Amino acid sequence: MPQEGFHGPLERVDECCWRIPRSYKPGMRVDGLIFASEQLIDAIRNDHSPEQVANVAYLPGIQYASLAMPDIHWGYGFCIGGVCATDPDQGGVISPGGVGYDINCGVRLIRTNLSLGELKPHLKAIVDELFRQVPAGVGRGGQYRFNRKELRRLMATGPRFLMDRGLVTESDLEHTEAGGCLDAAEPDCVSERALERGADQCGTLGSGNHFLEVQVVDAVFDEAAARTMSLEKDMVCVMIHSGSRGLGYQVCDDALKQLRRAPEKYGIELPDRQLVCAPINSHEGRHYLGAMAAAANYAWANRQLLMAQARDAFATVLGRTWQQLQMNLIYDVAHNIAKPEWHEVDGQQRRLWVHRKGATRAFPAGHPEIPSLYQKIGQPVLIPGDMGRASWVLAGMPGSMERSFGTACHGAGRMLSRTAAAKQAQGRRIDQELAQRGVIARARSWRGLAEEQPDAYKDVDLVVDVVHQANLARKVARLRPIGVVKG
Amino acid sequence: MHETFEHTADIGIRVRAHSLPALFEEAAVAMFSAITPNLAEVRPVKELAFRLSAEGTDYLLLDWLRELLFVFETQRLTFSHFTVRLPAPRPGGTQIGEPLPGEPELAAAVLEATAIGEAFDPDRHGEGNEVKAVTYHELAVRPEGDGWLAEFILDI
Numbered sequence: 001m002p003q004e005g006f007h008g009p010l011e012r013v014d015e016c017c018w019r020i021p022r023s024y025k026p027g028m029r030v031d032g033l034i035f036a037s038e039q040l041i042d043a044i045r046n047d048h049s050p051e052q053v054a055n056v057a058y059l060p061g062i063q064y065a066s067l068a069m070p071d072i073h074w075g076y077g078f079c080i081g082g083v084c085a086t087d088p089d090q091g092g093v094i095s096p097g098g099v100g101y102d103i104n105c106g107v108r109l110i111r112t113n114l115s116l117g118e119l120k121p122h123l124k125a126i127v128d129e130l131f132r133q134v135p136a137g138v139g140r141g142g143q144y145r146f147n148r149k150e151l152r153r154l155m156a157t158g159p160r161f162l163m164d165r166g167l168v169t170e171s172d173l174e175h176t177e178a179g180g181c182l183d184a185a186e187p188d189c190v191s192e193r194a195l196e197r198g199a200d201q202c203g204t205l206g207s208g209n210h211f212l213e214v215q216v217v218d219a220v221f222d223e224a225a226a227r228t229m230s231l232e233k234d235m236v237c238v239m240i241h242s243g244s245r246g247l248g249y250q251v252c253d254d255a256l257k258q259l260r261r262a263p264e265k266y267g268i269e270l271p272d273r274q275l276v277c278a279p280i281n282s283h284e285g286r287h288y289l290g291a292m293a294a295a296a297n298y299a300w301a302n303r304q305l306l307m308a309q310a311r312d313a314f315a316t317v318l319g320r321t322w323q324q325l326q327m328n329l330i331y332d333v334a335h336n337i338a339k340p341e342w343h344e345v346d347g348q349q350r351r352l353w354v355h356r357k358g359a360t361r362a363f364p365a366g367h368p369e370i371p372s373l374y375q376k377i378g379q380p381v382l383i384p385g386d387m388g389r390a391s392w393v394l395a396g397m398p399g400s401m402e403r404s405f406g407t408a409c410h411g412a413g414r415m416l417s418r419t420a421a422a423k424q425a426q427g428r429r430i431d432q433e434l435a436q437r438g439v440i441a442r443a444r445s446w447r448g449l450a451e452e453q454p455d456a457y458k459d460v461d462l463v464v465d466v467v468h469q470a471n472l473a474r475k476v477a478r479l480r481p482i483g484v485v486k487g
Numbered sequence: 488m489h490e491t492f493e494h495t496a497d498i499g500i501r502v503r504a505h506s507l508p509a510l511f512e513e514a515a516v517a518m519f520s521a522i523t524p525n526l527a528e529v530r531p532v533k534e535l536a537f538r539l540s541a542e543g544t545d546y547l548l549l550d551w552l553r554e555l556l557f558v559f560e561t562q563r564l565t566f567s568h569f570t571v572r573l574p575a576p577r578p579g580g581t582q583i584g585e586p587l588p589g590e591p592e593l594a595a596a597v598l599e600a601t602a603i604g605e606a607f608d609p610d611r612h613g614e615g616n617e618v619k620a621v622t623y624h625e626l627a628v629r630p631e632g633d634g635w636l637a638e639f640i641l642d643i
Contacts, residue, residue, distance in 0.1 A: 047495060074495040076624030076640055101619040101642050138522060138607075138614045196561045207617035208643045246560050249619040249642075253553060256623060260542060274624040417493045418616070418643065445614040447524075487617060 006050035010034070010041070016070075016470040017403075020054050027269055028057040033065040035404070037466050040070055040458065043415060047072075049079035055271045056084050060279070061092025063345050063352055067404055069359050070466040071413030071458065075100075077274030080358035081413060085343060085405045087352050088280040093268070095277035096255040096288055098355030100336040103251060103292055104299035105210075105243030106177070107360075107382040107410075108332035109393065110307060111229075112314070112325050114236040116216045116482070122317055123214065127440045127483040129313040130212055134306060136487035137207050137444035141200030144305055151195055151298075152187040154202070158297035159304035167308045174371050176332040177361065180300035182339070186290025190247070191254050194291075198247020198298060203305030207448060207487030209411075210242045211384070212310060214483030215391060221475040225377040225395050229330050231477050238314075238327070239391055239479070240306045241384050243336065244299035251295040255288040280353055289338075296337055303332060330393075331371075331380035335360045335410035341369075343405050354405045362396035362408035362473040370396075381473045385412045385460030387452060387484045388437055392464050392475065399471025408473040412460035418451040425450035434484070443486040452486060489517035498616065498641045499625075503634060507544070510628070510635040511551055511571040511598065518552050518621070519566055519604075521641060522559060523612035529567035532605035540597045545628040547573075547596040548637055552621040555602060565612055566604030573598055616643045 011019045013033070018041060020032035032053035036044055044050060049072045056078055057066040063085045072081035077097030086092030112119075119126070135142045146154060154161040158181035162168040173179050205212060217235045220226045231237070244251070262278040263270050270276065278284035307329065311322035318325065338355045345352070363370050363379040370379040378395035385391045389412075400406045416424065430449040434441045443449045467473050492499035500517045504510040520526055537554055541547035551571075558564055574597050619642040627638045 049495075076497065076622040076642060080496055101622075138609065138617045193557060193561075197557065207614075208619075250557070253620050257550075257553075260546065272624060273626065274622055276623070414495050417495055418498055419491050419493060444609070447615060451616075487614075 005046045006048065008050065008054065010045065010050060016466045020050060022057065025054055027271065028054055030057050030062050031065045032057055034068040034072060035466055035470050036070045037462065040462060040466065044072055048074040052079040053082065055275060056082055058269060058271055059084060059086060059093050059095060059275065059277060060268055061086040061088070061090045063087055069407070069409035070463045071358070071409045071411050073413045075357065077272055078357040081409065082357040083359045083405055083407045084355045085352040086280065087350055092280050092353060093277035094280050094285045094289055094338060094353055095275055095355065096252050096259070097274045097276065098357050099252065099292060099338050100357050101249045101252040102243035102336050103248035104296035104334045105336040106299065106303065106332060106334040107384055108240050108303050108307060109330045109382050110238040110310065110327050111231060111330055112236045112327050114325065115234045116236060119236045123483055124440055125317045126214060126314060127442055127485065129317050130310060130485045131442040133313045134205055134212055134309050134485060135203070136205035136485060138487070140204060142203035144203040145200060146202060148195060151199065154301050155187040155190060155294035155297050156185050157181055158300045162301060162304060168304050172304065172329045175329045176300055177334050180297070180304070182293035182296050184289055185293040185297050187294045189287050189290035190251055190294050194247050194250035194254060197250045198245055201245035201247065202298060202302050203309065204245060205242050205306060205487055206245055209452060210487060211387065212306065212485040213239045213387065213481045215239055215479040215481050217477050218390065218480040219478045221477060222395065225476045228373065228377050229380055229393065229476065230328065231330070231393065237479060238310050239384060240303055240310065242303055242306060244295045245302060247298050248295040251291045255291065259284055292338065296334065300332065331382060333360050333382050341406065343401070352405070356407055358410045359407045360410045361406055362394070362400040363406050364396045364398045364401060381408050383409060383411060383460065383464060386454040386457040387441060387481050388434055388439060388454030390460055391479045392460065393477045393479065394464065394467065394473035395476050396473050397471050400473060403470065404472055408467045409463050412457040412463055414456055415458050416456040421453055421456040422447055422450045424455065425453055439481050439484055441484040441486070448486050489513055494640055497643045500639055500641065502637045503631065505634045507635050508571040508573050510637050511548060512569040514548060514552060514637055515555055515566065515569045515602065518555065518618065518641065522615050522618055523565045523607060524615045525611065525613040526567040528611045529565055530605050531568065531603045533564060534601055534603050537598065537600045537602065540595045542595065544596045545626055547598055548628050549621055549623065549626060549639070551598055551600065556618055556621065559607070563607045564604055565607045566602040568603040569600060571598060571600040618643065
């Protein structure tokens with residue numbers, strides 16, 4: 001286990017950015033840059049994550065800097081909140097650890113035409129129905145089954161595959177990052193073991209920090225952008241946080257095993273085995289990218305099926321169809337992914353592979369990759385907080401292209417370890433405490449709620465303040481949880 | 488014996504045992520304790536055999552846990568008792584990473600094991616954490632005093 005905290009240099013760049021100079025470790029190819037306020041940086045110093053920012057700077061072909069968002073915390077290999085862009089033309093690598101086990105873990109936000117007042121009498125019934133309908137928790141499969149052939153097609157096309165079953169609309173696809181489909185997907189690169197693990201898990205929530213929440217718009221900060229997103233104060237929304245389930249975990253696990261010898265083969269020096277990587281332009285690199293993209297498409301289909309079940313639950317309880325309830329998808333973002341994108345480096349447009357490990361794409365207005373509806377306001381950036389306080393909707397800003405390869409934070413960031421959080425919750429009923437805050441919570445296990453209690457997280461408002469101030473994304477609306485379903 | 492150590496997002500596990508095979512057995516117990524906390528309730532109904540080889544002892548521990556996790560995920564079996572044998576490494580394999588003290592270089596590490604348990608029943612066995620994977624970050628297997636120590640981090 002490493003020494004407690006970070007003892008290396010952390011130089012202040014400006015109000016919301018700190019530098020670990022390249023001189024800190026001989027293998028660093030670029031500086032490390034951490035976005036954080038004075039208030040957040042002390043906790044970050046006490047964590048191992050700055051060391052991980054420095055370690056990522058070792059990766060061949062890394063451009064500009066190894067970056068971290070203000071929700072940074074200790075991960076494995078990359079820190080959570082880490083961003084790294086590599087250039088394939090400069091020997092740039094792809095690192096499965098820079099995507100994580102939960103490939104395309106992400107968030108989607110669904111609006112409704114219900115106000116808090118209208119929903120309140122039905123809230124308990126809705127949360128119970130969601131809990132009944134949406135499979136969550138350890139080792140639990142779902143109601144959707146796909147044979148091998150169907151699974152391969154689903155991985156090749158993402159949620160579009162569900163069109164025949166009436167479980168997705170064109171509008172849903174339009175409002176999903178990348179249209180819910182990475183073209184680079186190569187289902188044949190996904191192992192039989194991964195298929196086996198993912199066969200009955202598409203449409204399931206999982207456990208850990210994954211959730212399905214009923215939320216209400218608490219405050220609007222940018223009226224025009226909120227209107228474009230069809231959000232208004234007091235509106236009831238649904239937020240879903242999940243990823244590629246066992247299929248994605250196994251794709252990453254397989255790749256890490258396949259790449260064990262790659263650093264030796266390609267002469268890459270690494271300070272942590274979890275950072276194992278291969279050149280993008282290599283057989284190993286291309287194989288992982290094909291499998292990773294297939295898993296990403298599976299994840300989008302998973303969140304689509306979770307949304308379908310949430311729509312069903314609302315319709316069942318309220319006796320109206322989801323279309324009548326106008327439960328439209330506002331947006332779906334990935335926050336564990338690697339994608340090829342155009343960015344300006346040293347005055348030149350270059351096609352880089354951007355790794356986002358617990359970080360959200362935040363493209364500004366006018367970017368060709370965002371839906372036409374959001375062209376004038378910037379891409380919706382969805383930031384789940386904790387289950388007692390708040391989540392946020394932001395919009396991408398030009399600063400993200402200048403400073404963070406088009407990226408903002410992905411959440412509040414954990415502050416307490418799971419063990420410490422569970423210890424702190426001894427003798428307490430977290431569900432009752434949440435009820436006192438006006439949140440109805442249902443979970444499979446006491447421990448699940450204890451580990452995910454609000455106190456385990458940083459205050460998401462402080463994290464979002466940094467992102468807003470650094471001009472990576474601006475505040476649009478704040479959402480408050482009222483119903484929580486967890487594994 | 489095993490204990491957890493602090494890790495912000497995931498679960499760090501430290502295991503100690505008098506011998507290397509016992510270390511592997513205890514590591515498996517530790518992982519299943521995280522997934523299905525009431526291990527005492529797991530009845531000896533089903534026995535599965537494993538044979539694995541890896542580039543070194545630390546990778547072998549990782550592969551052993553990866554294999555067990557895969558069985559849990561795909562067959563919904565949970566286990567509470569393990570018997571591990573580590574036969575002498577076959578010559579001709581490739582060592583990756585630091586060779587362990589006393590371990591011949593260029594040797595693959597081999598494991599033969601059985602796991603005893605039954606079908607996962609959340610009501611009896613309890614629902615702990617869904618373990619996504621066993622990570623390589625800070626993975627360590629080393630002698631300590633008269634015995635052995637292992638540390639690994641489970642991604643939650």
